[in-house]
Amino acid sequence: MSVNQMLQQAAELMAIGMATVFVFLTLLVIIIQLMSLSVRRFFPSKKNSPTTVELVESDAISPKVVAAITAAVHQHRQQQL
Structure with missing residues (x-):
């Protein structure tokens, strides 16, 4: 055989x-797109359920919890020195 x-x-x-x-x-992308469409069609997302971010924003953090966390962080930092 020649070069x-x-x-x-x-x-x-x-x-x-x-x-x-x-x-x-290409086939992989097409199949994934079809799977995504079928999942969205048969398992629609719930619009009424609050997300985690909404729960955190809606619940006010109690001052007692803030004080406990502050004390724990302060104690931890004192032990590290």
Whole structure:
């Protein structure tokens, strides 16, 4: 085999490999999109349930809890010195 034939064969193999990866990744993206659509259709998100952020924002932190946390942090820092 000559060098030209080997380079041509290498280029063909590279093109086949790149095409295979491209097709695989394209199919993967399409399948994931279809799965996402089906999950959203059959399991819609609940609009009425509050999220964690909403719960934290709506509940006021008690001054006693703040004092306990402050005391614990202060004590921990004193022990570290």
